[in-house]
Amino acid sequence: MGHEYETVIGLEVHVELHTKSKIFCACPNEFGAEPNTHVCPICAGFPGMLPVLNKEAVELSIKAGLALNCHIAEVCKFDRKNYFYPDLPKAYQISQFAMPICQQGYLEIDVDGAPKRIGIHRAHMEEDAGKLIHQGAITETLYTLVDLNRSGVPLLEIVSEPDMRSAEEARDYLEKLRAVLLFAGVSDCKMEEGSLRCDANVSIRPLGEKKLGTRTEIKNLNSFRSLERAIEYEVNRQKERLEDGGTIIQETLTWDEEKQVTRSLRSKEEAHDYRYFPDPDLVPIHISRDWVEALRRNLPEMPDQARERLMKEQGLPAYDAAIISLSPDYLAFFDACAARYSNAKVVSNWMMVELNRLLNLHNMNISECKINSNDFILMLNYIDNGTISGKMAKNVFEEMFATGSSPDKIIQEKGMVQISDEKALLQLVRKVLEENPEVVRDYKNGKEKALGFLVGQIMKVTKGQANPGLVNKILKETLTEE
Numbered sequence: 406m407g408h409e410y411e412t413v414i415g416l417e418v419h420v421e422l423h424t425k426s427k428i429f430c431a432c433p434n435e436f437g438a439e440p441n442t443h444v445c446p447i448c449a450g451f452p453g454m455l456p457v458l459n460k461e462a463v464e465l466s467i468k469a470g471l472a473l474n475c476h477i478a479e480v481c482k483f484d485r486k487n488y489f490y491p492d493l494p495k496a497y498q499i500s501q502f503a504m505p506i507c508q509q510g511y512l513e514i515d516v517d518g519a520p521k522r523i524g525i526h527r528a529h530m531e532e533d534a535g536k537l538i539h540q541g542a543i544t545e546t547l548y549t550l551v552d553l554n555r556s557g558v559p560l561l562e563i564v565s566e567p568d569m570r571s572a573e574e575a576r577d578y579l580e581k582l583r584a585v586l587l588f589a590g591v592s593d594c595k596m597e598e599g600s601l602r603c604d605a606n607v608s609i610r611p612l613g614e615k616k617l618g619t620r621t622e623i624k625n626l627n628s629f630r631s632l633e634r635a636i637e638y639e640v641n642r643q644k645e646r647l648e649d650g651g652t653i654i655q656e657t658l659t660w661d662e663e664k665q666v667t668r669s670l671r672s673k674e675e676a677h678d679y680r681y682f683p684d685p686d687l688v689p690i691h692i693s694r695d696w697v698e699a700l701r702r703n704l705p706e707m708p709d710q711a712r713e714r715l716m717k718e719q720g721l722p723a724y725d726a727a728i729i730s731l732s733p734d735y736l737a738f739f740d741a742c743a744a745r746y747s748n749a750k751v752v753s754n755w756m757m758v759e760l761n762r763l764l765n766l767h768n769m770n771i772s773e774c775k776i777n778s779n780d781f782i783l784m785l786n787y788i789d790n791g792t793i794s795g796k797m798a799k800n801v802f803e804e805m806f807a808t809g810s811s812p813d814k815i816i817q818e819k820g821m822v823q824i825s826d827e828k829a830l831l832q833l834v835r836k837v838l839e840e841n842p843e844v845v846r847d848y849k850n851g852k853e854k855a856l857g858f859l860v861g862q863i864m865k866v867t868k869g870q871a872n873p874g875l876v877n878k879i880l881k882e883t884l885t886e887e
């Protein structure tokens with residue numbers, strides 16, 4: 406019993422392109438409006454309406470393709486993908502089948518400290534469908550509402566090769582893909598708003614086997630955590646099934662976030678089920694090499710380049726550099742701080758520990774954070790010149806995060822200034838020594854721990870405001886004098 410299996414994962418990621426208007430009509434591409442207010446006869450699928458391609462959607466697709474090291478097609482075209490579903494008013498989706506805009510790219514993730522290349526099979530343009538709002542879980546809903554605001558929003562579907570071998574690799578790939586798309590400026594990639602959506606194809610095969618096992622496709626993965634958990638669950642389910650002598654059925658599953666299980670939605674369609682054919686309303690697109698090269702020249706710094714720069718120019722360890730270069734906003738904050746502070750590692754430590762802790766706690770993005778780089782540097786300076794201790798600084802930082810106040814104001818209001826006056830501290834030290842003759846004797850008899858107790862007493866009477874370094878120094882000096 407207990408065969409060794411290899412997990413094989415490929416991801417299909419849909420990103421909404423950050424255009425001003427929809428892909429085939431002039432309706433605004435905007436999240437969060439009242440349902441069915443950004444709709445016209447074209448995106449509502451009225452008969453006889455003609456689509457007009459949005460050039461900006463093509464441009465953003467090319468940029469994404471270049472950022473993902475893809476070959477950009479010289480000619481691509483649109484096809485109709487036919488299926489019936491209440492969120493698709495035309496009963497077909499305009500997509501790209503035979504001739505996608507981007508092919509054969511890759512991106513790199515880190516696996517056990519070494520780079521691993523994950524292939525990008527293709528990336529194609531298509532229109533988004535409307536949004537169905539179910540009352541409760543999709544498998545139990547009593548009725549469903551349709552919002553067509555999203556219908557016709559430009560999408561790029563990015564299909565990876567089945568190159569990932571664990572849930573962790575899949576998560577790392579998705580994080581890196583998100584970073585690349587954010588840096589390239591093609592999408593805001595907000596999973597919680599649906600502008601980045603991910604489906605996972607998962608199969609297993611006996612270790613050493615070359616042929617791929619039967620795969621299942623998991624939908625409804627709304628966060629990095631659901632992606633990881635759903636894959637882990639699905640891999641175990643498939644293993645148990647095979648171990649029990651069963652077979653895997655090719656099907657589409659949904660991830661039940663509440664119960665943390667995958668459930669069957671429908672048997673998986675094959676491409677031929679969709680009856681793809683060229684859309685007769687749209688001409689093929691010829692993409693000039695001049696256009697592609699101009700876009701390539703103007704691509705901004707990408708995550709891998711940013712990581713290199715942080716290691717070379719700021720001396721950051723690879724781990725820190727990788728985390729800071731996962732989002733352009735995060736990197737911009739770091740760059741603004743590091744430009745005015747001599748120790749980049751101190752900046753990255755504060756960002757990765759305290760700032761991340763608070764961002765996660767409040768489920769916030771750094772762009773929503775109230776702390777500006779000026780105030781942050783000011784706070785670091787106050788630690789360096791002894792005005793506040795590192796411990797106090799954490800409280801100051803928390804207050805800055807919550808209110809956006811400057812550290813000056815917070816330190817003053819809370820009376821947080823550290824006592825670094827040697828004379829004042831010396832008096833306190835003498836008093837504490839007088840009150841604790843036994844502890845002093847213990848220390849002189851070689852009990853090192855006694856010193857800690859005395860420092861603690863001084864911190865207690867000063868309510869934590871004494872400069873601990875100075876207290877230590879003065880205590881030792883006084884004890885040796887006596």
Ligand SMILES: [Zn+2]
Pocket residue numbers: 427430431432443444445446447448449557
């Ligand atoms: Zn429209």
